[in-house]
Amino acid sequence: MLVGLVASAALALTACGGNASGGASGESAGPGAKAAQGGTLQVLANAAFSHLDPARGFDGGVNNFYRLIYRTLTTQGAAPGADGTKIVPDLATDTGKPSDGGKTWTFTLKDGLFFETGAPITSADVKWGVSRAWDPEIGIGSPYAKQLIDAPASYQGPYKSGELPTILTPDAKTIVFHLKKPYADFGSVVAQNTFTPVPKGQGAGNALDSKPIASGPYKVSEYKPGAALKLVRNDKWDKKTDDVRQANPDAFQWTFGLDPATIDERMIAGQGTDADAIAGTIQAATVARVQTAQLKQRTMSGLGGCTTYMGLNSTKKPLDNVKVRQAINLAVNKQTVRDAVGGSTLADIATSIQPPTIAGRVDYDPYPSPDHKGDVDGARKLLTEAGFADGFTMTLDTRAQPKMQAMAVAIQQALEPLKITVKINTIDTATYYEVIGTTSQQHDAAITGWCPDWPSGATFLPPLFDGRNITPKGNSNLAQLNDPGVNAKIDEIAKLTDVQAANKAYGELDKQIMALAPVVPLLYEKVLMIVGSNIGGAYLHDGFSGGIDLVSVGLKDAGK
Amino acid sequence: MTATPALVEVEEAAPSSAPPTSGKRVLTRITRDKGALACLVFLAIVVLMAVAAPLITKISGWGPYQFDSAAINSDLGGVPHGALGGISGSHWFGVEPQNGRDLFARIVYGARVSITISLSATLLTGILGVVLGMLAGFYRGWVDQVISRLMDFLMAFPALIFMIAILSSLPSGNRPVLLVVVISAFGWPYLARVIRGQTMTLANREFVEAARASGAKDSQVVFREILPNLRGSIVVMTTLAIPGYIGTEAGLSFLGVGVSPPTASWGQMISSSVSWYSVDPMFFAIPGLFLFLTVLSLTVLGDKIRTLIDQGEAA
Numbered sequence: 098m099l100v101g102l103v104a105s106a107a108l109a110l111t112a113c114g115g116n117a118s119g120g121a122s123g124e125s126a127g128p129g130a131k132a133a134q135g136g137t138l139q140v141l142a143n144a145a146f147s148h149l150d151p152a153r154g155f156d157g158g159v160n161n162f163y164r165l166i167y168r169t170l171t172t173q174g175a176a177p178g179a180d181g182t183k184i185v186p187d188l189a190t191d192t193g194k195p196s197d198g199g200k201t202w203t204f205t206l207k208d209g210l211f212f213e214t215g216a217p218i219t220s221a222d223v224k225w226g227v228s229r230a231w232d233p234e235i236g237i238g239s240p241y242a243k244q245l246i247d248a249p250a251s252y253q254g255p256y257k258s259g260e261l262p263t264i265l266t267p268d269a270k271t272i273v274f275h276l277k278k279p280y281a282d283f284g285s286v287v288a289q290n291t292f293t294p295v296p297k298g299q300g301a302g303n304a305l306d307s308k309p310i311a312s313g314p315y316k317v318s319e320y321k322p323g324a325a326l327k328l329v330r331n332d333k334w335d336k337k338t339d340d341v342r343q344a345n346p347d348a349f350q351w352t353f354g355l356d357p358a359t360i361d362e363r364m365i366a367g368q369g370t371d372a373d374a375i376a377g378t379i380q381a382a383t384v385a386r387v388q389t390a391q392l393k394q395r396t397m398s399g400l401g402g403c404t405t406y407m408g409l410n411s412t413k414k415p416l417d418n419v420k421v422r423q424a425i426n427l428a429v430n431k432q433t434v435r436d437a438v439g440g441s442t443l444a445d446i447a448t449s450i451q452p453p454t455i456a457g458r459v460d461y462d463p464y465p466s467p468d469h470k471g472d473v474d475g476a477r478k479l480l481t482e483a484g485f486a487d488g489f490t491m492t493l494d495t496r497a498q499p500k501m502q503a504m505a506v507a508i509q510q511a512l513e514p515l516k517i518t519v520k521i522n523t524i525d526t527a528t529y530y531e532v533i534g535t536t537s538q539q540h541d542a543a544i545t546g547w548c549p550d551w552p553s554g555a556t557f558l559p560p561l562f563d564g565r566n567i568t569p570k571g572n573s574n575l576a577q578l579n580d581p582g583v584n585a586k587i588d589e590i591a592k593l594t595d596v597q598a599a600n601k602a603y604g605e606l607d608k609q610i611m612a613l614a615p616v617v618p619l620l621y622e623k624v625l626m627i628v629g630s631n632i633g634g635a636y637l638h639d640g641f642s643g644g645i646d647l648v649s650v651g652l653k654d655a656g657k
Numbered sequence: 658m659t660a661t662p663a664l665v666e667v668e669e670a671a672p673s674s675a676p677p678t679s680g681k682r683v684l685t686r687i688t689r690d691k692g693a694l695a696c697l698v699f700l701a702i703v704v705l706m707a708v709a710a711p712l713i714t715k716i717s718g719w720g721p722y723q724f725d726s727a728a729i730n731s732d733l734g735g736v737p738h739g740a741l742g743g744i745s746g747s748h749w750f751g752v753e754p755q756n757g758r759d760l761f762a763r764i765v766y767g768a769r770v771s772i773t774i775s776l777s778a779t780l781l782t783g784i785l786g787v788v789l790g791m792l793a794g795f796y797r798g799w800v801d802q803v804i805s806r807l808m809d810f811l812m813a814f815p816a817l818i819f820m821i822a823i824l825s826s827l828p829s830g831n832r833p834v835l836l837v838v839v840i841s842a843f844g845w846p847y848l849a850r851v852i853r854g855q856t857m858t859l860a861n862r863e864f865v866e867a868a869r870a871s872g873a874k875d876s877q878v879v880f881r882e883i884l885p886n887l888r889g890s891i892v893v894m895t896t897l898a899i900p901g902y903i904g905t906e907a908g909l910s911f912l913g914v915g916v917s918p919p920t921a922s923w924g925q926m927i928s929s930s931v932s933w934y935s936v937d938p939m940f941f942a943i944p945g946l947f948l949f950l951t952v953l954s955l956t957v958l959g960d961k962i963r964t965l966i967d968q969g970e971a972a
Contacts, residue, residue, distance in 0.1 A: 358932050381755060382932040384734025432731070433724045436755050440731035470726075497913070499929060503755060506919040510724050523917055525825070 127394050132634030132651025138346040139374035139629070141360045145323045145353040148238070150305035151293040152229045155238035156548075161641035163290055164342065164648050165328060165349065166311040170204050170223065170272075170287035173551070175341045175649050177636040182454070182552040184285045185341060188218065188294065188312075192284035199279035199594055204287065206270045211333040213311040218294045220266040226295035228261040229254055234302075239289040239550065247275045256301045281594045285551045314344035314648075326351040345634060345651025358382075364627040365392065372629040373652055375645050379625055381439030387627060397645070398625040399637040402454040403548035404447055404557075405438075407493070407508065407617040408533075408575030413541045416491070420483035422614035423464065428476035430511040431469040434619050437503035442625055447618035450561070450607050454639045455552050457600025463611045473514050480515060488516025492540035495521055496529045504544055504619070534572045543575055544619070548642055553596070554603020559587050562610050576615030583610055683965045693961045696954035703951055707768040714762045718747060721766040721921045725757030734936075742939030750943050753926075754933050760943055763921040767944065770922045771951065774836050775902035781841040783895050786848025787887070793849070794856025795879060805853070808846035816843040817908075824914035832916045840905055848894045855890055859883045889966040896959035900952040907948055923948045 148154035151167050164172065172187040174180045184192055189204040196203065210218035230236040230243050232254025247263045255261065265273040276283065286292075294312055295305070309317055314336075315328035328349040336344070355363075360376045361383040367374075379387065387396050407429070415421045431446045438444050445453075446469045448462035466472035480486055495505040502523065509519040522540055524532050533543040550556040560566065564579025586606050593599040611618075624643035628635055633653035638646035687693045706713060714720055728743050729735045735755035737743030742751035742760070750760035793804040820839050827835060859865060860883065868882050909915040910924030918925065923944045930941035 380932055381734040382936055385730075385736045385936045388733065430724075432726050433756060436726060436729060436731050436735045436757075439755065440729075440733065440735045442732060442734060502918050506722075507724065507756065509919065510722060521918070 128397055128628045128632050128635040130633040130653055132343070132345040132632075132649075133653060133655045134345055134651070135347050135655030136373065136652040137348040137350055137370075138632075138650065138652060139370050140349065140351045141355055141363060141371075141374050141376040142351055142353050143355055143357050143360065143377065146326070148306055149309045149317070149320070150235065150300070150303075151226070151238070151290040151295075151309075152232075152235050153238045153306065154290060156642075158642070158644065160290060161638065161644045161647050163293070164313060165315045165344075166309055166313045166317065166331075167290070167293040168210075168312045168339070169289065169292040171284055172288045172341055173638075173640040175343070175638075175646055178639065179456075181636075181638045181646065182456075182640045184288055184551070187288070187339070187341060188223070189287070193287065195281075195283070197279075199281055199283070200276050202274045202276070202283045202287075204272050204274075206272070207338050209335050209338045210312070211335070212294075212296055213316045213331045213333055214296070215333055216296060217269075218312055219269040219297075220272040221269070221297050222294040223272050223292065224261070224264045224266050225255055225297045225300075226293050227264060227291055228252075229256075229295060229300065230291040231258075231261070232256060236291070239291045241286045241289050241550070242291045245276050245280050245283065245286060247277045279592075279594070281599065282551075282553060282555060282596050285553065288551065314339070314342050315349065318348075323353055325353065342648040343634065343651070344648060346655070349647070361627075364629070367395070367627075367630050372631040374629040375632060375635065375650065376626060376628075377624075378443070379627060381443060384439060384442050384625065387625075392627065395627050395630060396625060397628065397635065397637060398442065398623055399643050400445065400452065400454060400639070401548075401622045401624050401643040402452055402552075402639055403546050403622060403642060404450060404452045404618055405444075405504075405544070405546040405620040405622055406447070406450070407542050407544050407619060409615060409617065410539060410541050410543075410575065410577055411615055412536075412577045413491075415483070415485055415489055416541055418483045418485075419613055420479045421485060424476040424479040424483070424515065425512065425517070426464040426611075426614045426617050427466065427472045427479065428512055428515055428517075429508055429617050429619070430471035431619060433470075433507040433511065434504050437507045438500050438620060438622060442623065444620040444622045447621050450610060450616065450618055451554055451557050451603070452549070452621045455549055455554060455557060455600075455603075457554060457597070457602075457604045459604040459607060461608060463608065464614075471511050476515055488518065490518040490520065491542060492520045492522050494524055494529075494533050494540050494543035496526050496544075497523045498526055501544055508544075531571075533575060535570050536567065536572055536577065537569065539572075539575065545575065546622075547573075552639065553600055554606065555591075555599065558603055558606055558610065559591075562615065563587050578610075578613065578615040580613060583613070682969070683962060686965055687958070687961055690961065693958060696957045699950055699954045700958070703768050703947075704772060706765045707772045710765045710769050713765050714759075717749060717759065717761055719759030719762050721758065721762040722919050723758065723762075725752060725759070728752045728757040729754060736933075736936055737940075742937045742943075744939065751939050753929075754937050754940060760926075760940070763926060764923070764944060764947055766921040767923045767926060768947070768951075770833065770916055770920060771903050771906060771948075774833055774840070774906045774916075775899050777833075777837045778840040778844060778902045778906075779895050779899050781837060782844040782848055782898060783891065785841065785845035786894075787852055787884075787891060789845065790849035790852025791856050791879060791883065791887075794853040795860055795875075795883070797857075801853070804849070808849055811843055811846045812850075814843070819843070820905075820909060821912055821914050824909065832920075836906060836909065836915060840902055844898065844902065848891075848898070851890055851894060852887060855887055856883055859886055889969070893959065893963040893966060896962055897956065900955035900959070903948070903955070904952055 146159050146162060151163055168188050170189040171184050171192050174183045174185050186192055188206055188210060190207055194203045206220060212218060227242055231248060231252045235254060248261055252258050252261060263275050296310060311331045314331055314334045316331040318329040319327040330347055357380050361379050363371050364376050409416045409422050411417055435444045435446055451458040493505050495501045505521045509521060512519055533539045547561060560573050562574060562578050562583055564584050567574050567577055586609060590599050590602045631652050631654055633651055635645045635650045637643050728748060729737050737752045737754055739745060744751040748759050750764060752758060752760060789804050793801040823839060865878060865882050868878050906915060907924030910922045911928040915924055916922045926944035933940050
């Protein structure tokens with residue numbers, strides 16, 4: 098998924114286990130301490146959730162939040178590190194039984210599952226929820242169900258086209274999916290938000306965006322869009338059916354629309370109910386203030402799990418020349434780019450396309466330079482070979498956001514010695530992704546990011562670099578790279594039935610793509626957050642862009 | 658500012674024998690006044706900085722866009738090394754957090770933006786205000802009706818909100834030109850209203866009637882008789898308008914709709930310094946001080962000139 102969506106939601110919630118060991122070691126102090134049951138957990142946030150409808154929302158922030166109110170067939174684990182991204186059963190009894198060579202997948206529902214209304218959750222409700230993904234207005238979230246499950250070409254969701262004939266529900270507990278082609282990792286796909294059950298016949302239009310129908314441990318009791326959201330316990334949820342969610346607090350209270358600087362001040366002060374609060378990543382200017390021993394105990398940090406990169410549009414001259422793209426890769430000073438977002442505490446320097454949280458990722462640096470400060474001489478040599486010793490002018494698209502503009506200026510500076518004049522084209526935040534995703538409107542380069550939908554190269558490399566996925570609108574292959582070698586390799590890996598072997602192959606594909614230099618990997622951004630002094634059970638979840646796992650966090654002393 | 662009222666009284670107490678409204682007289686009187694002289698000297702420095710910016714940064718050694726990673730602490734979010742925001746021998750005013758750009762160079766180049774935009778806007782509003790104000794005041798009738806209603810409309814309009822809206826919806830393009838046009842579009846009625854009123858009074862004076870009686874054409878009356886007598890008002894109004902436009906430009910840049918980065922601008926520097934106020938107060942203090950002193954100097958000077966001209970006219 099696009100990192101921009103995440104970035105806005107990451108403000109809402111993000112975090113981790115400050116000291117590598119402290120996170121979940123159960124110390125008596127610090128955010129990793131054991132959480133008690135009960136109390137109201139406060140969340141201070143800048144941006145509100147994009148959608149409450151699970152078929153619409155799709156970013157690290159809402160994905161984390163959805164686990165509080167919705168359940169899916171499988172879900173990610175609830176633990177720090179790699180255990181958190183492991184797929185475990187949720188509504189289903191297992192992670193699915195493939196047949197027909199991985200083309201047909203069968204799931205069985207657990208007993209004792211109910212909606213907040215008291216109605217039992219049946220396979221027909223799961224099917225109804227999934228088929229909503231085909232509705233052109235509703236299915237704007239996770240695209241995987243639509244991409245993988247076989248469906249009539251004209252199918253437009255259950256409200257317009259009726260029931261989807263290709264998902265079978267032989268009985269109330271069993272659901273069978275038929276895929277377009279074999280897919281080894283379908284067990285991970287059914288953890289996507291689109292696999293949330295919705296009571297059959299309900300949820301048309303915007304109904305779920307204002308009043309979700311909960312299947313998880315909490316339900317929405319009060320929602321003022323853009324201002325506040327309150328969750329209270331869903332008493333129809335049975336802990337015995339759920340191995341993932343601890344659901345510690347009795348209630349969650351979100352406050353949206355707060356200024357990031359205000360949030361930082363409140364979290365540092367930690368007065369009143371702010372002691373029970375969590376918030377998003379702190380601002381760069383706050384980093385220097387959280388260095389005291391007292392505050393350090395309340396900070397958590399870790400990787401966000403996304404890659405921030407600059408796409409180089411290979412259809413434009415002279416970026417169609419691989420040597421020019423390689424020269425830019427060599428010349429960019431990643432140190433200054435990192436300082437622009439807040440220095441080493443808020444980002445690591447990226448060398449490969451896939452971030453470190455992805456399984457099978459290879460750590461390598463195809464365009465090395467001392468301290469990542471850029472190899473201008475090497476770049477000049479490549480440019481001379483390509484016939485651009487005198488430089489050229491290119492336009493870099495960036496969002497109207499201080500951090501993104503600062504990164505653009507850093508790149509502009511780094512390319513100046515090569516006589517490459519970078520014109521910065523600032524685009525309004527609201528339309529940015531629409532503009533750069535429209536092939537006729539995008540310029541030579543653009544700064545953006547990508548987060549894996551689950552920690553596999555399958556959700557990272559094919560969406561960004563499969564040349565056959567280039568579309569005139571909503572295009573995510575910013576480089577417009579259409580390389581036969583890369584395309585063939587993507588097909589080859591898709592045929593692998595062993596998920597581990599496939600992940601390893603994606604690590605190698607990463608190298609093959611970077612040799613063509615369609616993008617400049619810039620940063621793996623980190624999260625650094627302060628939590629209230631009464632917060633316990635908090636750890637960074639790798640699967641949710643480094644947010645505090647909401648299903649495990651709670652208050653140390655619920656009576657306070 | 659606080660010194661001005663006292664000075665005014667002193668001037669009024671001492672009746673002047675000098676010729677009315679002469680530029681030379683105004684200048685001599687200003688240079689004799691310590692406060693006004695200090696303002697003049699400061700403004701001269703700012704203008705000199707703006708004009709000789711490339712030369713000055715060559716001497717100081719750092720360009721306005723040049724990064725200095727060594728001057729900031731990457732581990733602490735990019736806070737400048739050293740006390741007072743990294744003030745040192747090589748960075749005279751310290752550096753900007755997160756990228757290490759030299760604040761001195763950015764102040765110098767920021768002066769360019771402020772001065773160019775405010776002077777251009779003043780020139781444009783001056784021309785628009787004088788021409789339209791005189792047309793309305795001289796011809797009266799429907800011309801006056803149209804221009805006056807337009808002025809009323811523009812002055813009643815929530816200008817700042819409209820400026821923000823229009824600047825954020827326009828494509829990036831040439832930002833400084835856009836700023837000048839938008840600021841001028843809302844700025845001219847203030848001058849035009851005064852000019853209109855004065856023109857109306859002047860048009861009924863005996864010397865104008867005498868000129869008409871001796872067969873002067875409209876254009877001759879306007880340019881030979883009325884315009885020279887408006888000179889004082891125009892000088893005062895425009896001098897007092899410049900600090901206003903500097904403030905507007907800084908304000909719009911502060912709100913993120915002014916000149917686009919990486920161009921240095923004082924307003925933008927203040928805007929990006931807001932989040933750093935507690936960690937690096939100098940980043941806020943330096944551009945803030947320059948903006949404050951520039952606006953103050955121009956206001957004091959404008960006030961002073963008004964007093965002198967008023968006296969000249971009274972004499």
